Amino acid sequence: MISSLAACRRHRSRADRARAEAHKVIRKMRAGAMLSRSFEGGGSTWFLSTGERVGDAVARVVIADFRVVGVADTSLFRATSLAQVFVFEG
16 A cells, blocks of 8 residues: 555656666567576576566566567476566567
8 A cells, every 4th residue: 555645656656667677678578688587595586688687576567568478498287387588479
């Protein structure tokens, strides 16, 4: 729950930044880069195949785009798990 107008503006500003960064990542993926997730140090890290790190909030926006699909790299028995490599299929 957002408690004040100022908090609402901060939340909207963070979401706007994430969407703007996601747009940049999707442009790079359209040019051929892949978005990958790696598990390191007790958490997951997102990065492009170009070597650029991608923040978790930005990656969530990117993989929500209908043109971005997960590559079939998950285990056969864990069909509900999130893929670890995503590509642009648009």
